[in-house]
Amino acid sequence: MITDSVSLLSKFKEVRLQSERICKPLKTEDYVVQPIVDVSPPKWHLGHTTWFFETFILVPFLKDYSLFNPDYGYLFNSYYETVGARVIRTDRGNITRPGVQEVLAYRAYVDEHMEMFLSGEVENEVNDLLELGLQHEQQHQELLIYDIKYILGNNPLFPAYQNQIEKTDTAARPLGWLNIEEGTYKIGFDKQGFSFDNEHGVHQVFLHEYAVADRLTTNGEYLEFMEDGGYSNFKHWLSDAWEWVKTNEIKAPEHWHFQDGKWHQYNLSGGLQAVNLDAPVTHISFYEADAFAKWKGLRLPTEFEWEVACLQYGSLDHAKGFSDNGLYQPQSAVNDNQFYGEVWEWTASAYRPYPYYEAPEGAVGEYNGKFMVNQMVLRGGSCATPKDHIRATYRNFFHPHLRWMFSGLRLAKHL
């Protein structure tokens, strides 16, 4: 929890600036579209994160604040039913006005008022909302990266988002196993500092002895599954998964393209490139992660197994990935006990409330709780996650067929 107003203000400025930094390489045209329902137009992300601060902080707490534009509440609300009418999600990509410049003016206006507001004394309640707003904006920064990748990566011209950053192609380390003893473990967040409501309801779980792989599954390993006919043998697939594979004619991870006799993937840095066999596989759905693990004769870890293993073996300090390096691409799987910052790891756990979980009152109560069905938990953060946004107890979640985000897997087994 950030408590002094100087660092609060500086954190605020830094986070707000980062969203605009991410959009810098875009053309105006790129800010507008919504090619699939899961992707939002970049300018919508910029407006929506701003709307959050205006609606939940400036309007209730800044005396005499007047709205930048009363229509924006309607345009930039995402799904907070509490707050009022909203543009239905599938329409977002057809709303050309306000344009990028107006959205940036909206940001500037709200930032100016927020900075004025934060220069004064800030109550604890507001402090919490502010922290939530910043975490919220960091989440949208991550979504911005996914969405930009989808928009550019589905353009027939495959335009690169940025030049390729030089990289050292190191071979992946051989896969080893990390063992965990049977026992009752504490799950969830009860430390100092920020956390989301869905990590609460701290409780105990009993785990039988198990092991998790000491690194992520690589593209090379995934390609073996593909070359073994993985996508055409129903035996590896859950029933809903098999329907998904057949209906959508899935044959490879998202952003993979077969050209000139070999597999390429679209990367934000550098555009279309040959698949790096040593990097963690990414842009796979839960269905694919689960099928791969079954094909291997193994399984995914539960979110509890992941959390316990991460706390025991992982280290955020040594983690090298994350969005902070600006590469937006998972790197070769070379590190020891890498649990953070390459790709979100699908777990075997459905996203459900912890015992004792209670959603907060009001609109912020819609943040996490209402999504707790039909989704699977992912852990660890990705190359699009800010490093100061993640922790071992952090629960991300997506529907099992989605894969436009940086998602991958780590294998597990019982002993």
Next chain:
Amino acid sequence: MITDSVSLLSKFKEVRLQSERICKPLKTEDYVVQPIVDVSPPKWHLGHTTWFFETFILVPFLKDYSLFNPDYGYLFNSYYETVGARVIRTDRGNITRPGVQEVLAYRAYVDEHMEMFLSGEVENEVNDLLELGLQHEQQHQELLIYDIKYILGNNPLFPAYQNQIEKTDTAARPLGWLNIEEGTYKIGFDKQGFSFDNEHGVHQVFLHEYAVADRLTTNGEYLEFMEDGGYSNFKHWLSDAWEWVKTNEIKAPEHWHFQDGKWHQYNLSGGLQAVNLDAPVTHISFYEADAFAKWKGLRLPTEFEWEVACLQYGSLDHAKGFSDNGLYQPQSAVNDNQFYGEVWEWTASAYRPYPYYEAPEGAVGEYNGKFMVNQMVLRGGSCATPKDHIRATYRNFFHPHLRWMFSGLRLAKHL
């Protein structure tokens, strides 16, 4: 496990006869249709359960057996991808031939050969398959009852399946609570006798102290939720649930109809009748069960909490419901510690494999494992379940929006 051939044969005959008994009140026309994808035509159930014995027992184990009709494999396979091409599920309701008489002739032919086969020595392996076939047929008997109810209950004439059986309208007992202490509990089946693969992977779970209601939620209680605007206030609903409510304009449980100023429900016994306020609410989706519990400020039990509570407080011997009484309608919630045989109880648990779970080899391996995603677990059996089919560890599962089956809920809370 049934081991002597006399009781094996007699169990076989009894189960097979029961499927036909259930269909007795139908007109030929009722056997044919598939009004929604989840409902199968009754004659398909009769054929499919027969196909199971023919395919998995007679063909591999009865020397010189010749198929009744080689086309039937194609027509009556349900979803066993291992076994070959199948009629896609949505088409089942348009296949008028073979007719009911031919399907009954198919049953007679297979039964005759099965009885011949069972009169001899039966190997253990076959014994297991036979037991599975009978359990499978009992599951289809339950589906038959749901499906017949859907077919007749969605006919504008609301024809009754059978005359109303006399009933004593007793008031529901006041709701009490059953407490369970914190601790590590064993979950899953490791006794003698039949069980499904999804109950295996016996393992331990840690449970914090909790309580479950000592009876099911009644129609009267559910009506309070409805009259409090439960279906029009998004706050009670999960996000996917709220979409479902709005898209399908859901306003009441399935089979409920508002006529002449009050709520009626279609019952197999007696047709359209005023809702019995003291009977357990049924034909609700997980979404509705969860919303009701939230509205109450409570929650559903997890499947582990349910199993532990049931083992501690429930008693199969004292259970009065089940399909055995031929009523096919849950009765007034008057009994102590009723855990079985009224309605399947939605739990808070997503349907996922237990630790150590492994799907069996071959086609029977497709029985349960491949459905372990996007579904929720239900426990306890219903008024359409044969009493000798259920046990405390039995895991039923449905997608969370489904409600044509006898589904209801029991409340739970932490202490």
Next chain:
Amino acid sequence: MITDSVSLLSKFKEVRLQSERICKPLKTEDYVVQPIVDVSPPKWHLGHTTWFFETFILVPFLKDYSLFNPDYGYLFNSYYETVGARVIRTDRGNITRPGVQEVLAYRAYVDEHMEMFLSGEVENEVNDLLELGLQHEQQHQELLIYDIKYILGNNPLFPAYQNQIEKTDTAARPLGWLNIEEGTYKIGFDKQGFSFDNEHGVHQVFLHEYAVADRLTTNGEYLEFMEDGGYSNFKHWLSDAWEWVKTNEIKAPEHWHFQDGKWHQYNLSGGLQAVNLDAPVTHISFYEADAFAKWKGLRLPTEFEWEVACLQYGSLDHAKGFSDNGLYQPQSAVNDNQFYGEVWEWTASAYRPYPYYEAPEGAVGEYNGKFMVNQMVLRGGSCATPKDHIRATYRNFFHPHLRWMFSGLRLAKHL
């Protein structure tokens, strides 16, 4: 127009009996289903045609008539919005009650009252309605044949409706041309006897000199188109047609199946049989008829060209086809100037009102006029049309993608 009560009664009895005769070979199960929206369940046809007489004659004109069942109006109305609520068309195939026996009892009840009614003096107004009711029933007899063919022909077992009737496979005659001089011609019906409102609005059209083929296009000729890649070359197809071909993966006429290296077609008489190359091609959509003609470098005649040519060259007396022979299959194209009774001929004309056309008042006004958009006109009657139902001015109409009826084509050209 039938005017004396004896022949009126006898016509009534004969037409009513014919509907039941057509259904005779069916199993009860076949009466129930609706595999596609265009097909209605046979028992619905039997009920609907009966409902017509009950609603439009018995209720308004027979003193003290009481309805057989007040719910039947709801169940058996087709689309007469004037008359009240109706079962939506896509649901018809899920309504198992009333069963076939009840529908036959309904027919018997209405017939008995109609016969009683017709024994007395009948006013002209009623006479017209009666004639319309009989024509209406004949149209449903034709639909019954299409629908039965669809139901049985899409069953994986391909059950025959009746045994194959012996036929003499005669080679088709070489195609010749019938010339028509330029001039102004009268179009529409203004003779004695029954006609539909859509033939009215008698008027004149100017036709430039043209010729029509003296026989229908054969299966053999159509197969040449197929073998020349007709279904995979966009050049032959209208834009909407090409979408239809691709979306539905159309590769041959309806009811054609490629087996053991050659094309078969499902016939009501005899089931699946090798295609008769000399018989008129049938079960093709307007899109296919038009593409075939374009591929030939020719075109379809307009409905006016067809009517004028038919009046000049055709002869109803010499026509051999029609449903009267009970074969329900077009025969070898051997006859001179055959314009009637093999397959309905797609014309180049969109179905629009004639000049001076006015829809009658009341529910019967919904008979034809409201369909006058997005459909194409067909002429000539088919092997499923009763011979006394057709005439040169008769306008049939279907949406251009439909082909479950007996539809074919005749070529035309300008000179």
Next chain:
Amino acid sequence: MITDSVSLLSKFKEVRLQSERICKPLKTEDYVVQPIVDVSPPKWHLGHTTWFFETFILVPFLKDYSLFNPDYGYLFNSYYETVGARVIRTDRGNITRPGVQEVLAYRAYVDEHMEMFLSGEVENEVNDLLELGLQHEQQHQELLIYDIKYILGNNPLFPAYQNQIEKTDTAARPLGWLNIEEGTYKIGFDKQGFSFDNEHGVHQVFLHEYAVADRLTTNGEYLEFMEDGGYSNFKHWLSDAWEWVKTNEIKAPEHWHFQDGKWHQYNLSGGLQAVNLDAPVTHISFYEADAFAKWKGLRLPTEFEWEVACLQYGSLDHAKGFSDNGLYQPQSAVNDNQFYGEVWEWTASAYRPYPYYEAPEGAVGEYNGKFMVNQMVLRGGSCATPKDHIRATYRNFFHPHLRWMFSGLRLAKHL
């Protein structure tokens, strides 16, 4: 036909410039989106019209011409199947690159080469293609205006495209009738100058005596239909139309909004404004035009009746509307015998080929002929049509449910 190279060049420059003029008021964001399948992104129109000249003139006829970008053929082909792979129409709105500046650079590059090319001797064949390309671009200019109106008019902020141009609100003149005698009339184009292939096949038609209204139907008249319950009484509607009304909950013309107790319409000039009761009704589908006429007890003219009446009574010289005035809004119905340049008039005629019609060879043959099914003919041009683009014989066509274009109606009757 333009034959001298000076005026050819000047016409080319003028038409090309006009497309860019139309887009001038747009923001970059407005160029990108495709809110419904019928609307194309403005930058696509700019690219596609350019591609036409590059593909059909520069590539085949300009020696040593090199493509601006080989990928553009794929991106900017619309539907010419002959020419190769194309971006499927529904995806156009997600293609953010090339951006507006690149598309304008593409235009400049092609224009430069075209101008170079046109400075030399131009063969007749090329001349024809050039004329077609310019007519094609004018058609896209009209579509640009519809599409821009749809994009801005469906934005919740209702941004105006341009300031409102001052107008004199004059009352509509009383409706009179123009009579035409019975006779045989020539239809189609056989004059000097440009025409489309669908106007060819000049031929004669016989027309019975009739009359057409001497002006278009006004918003005021249409409002009477609405206030008489026109949209909720099935009697006025064709069957397909009634389905469309109910499925889409149609209650008023496109771009009409009920606010503060009265009807407004979105106009490109000035944004949302009270409906001008004296102006011609526009943005109605054929279904609405037909229903209105039926409600009036009248009908729409056929395209032949329209053409003959227009040739007899209309005058292109006196027409005041068209896009040339830059207003893009139909004006008060005050003029005598106004047949041109306000709104396209739905006729009673389905769009079918004329006798003797033949589609040209090659890709330009896909221009008109392949659309000749399921669409209705409209005549007269609109306030978005360039005045030098129209003539009495010009056949426009749209599917009967469409109404994002400037479409309206004129009444007709037989005498």
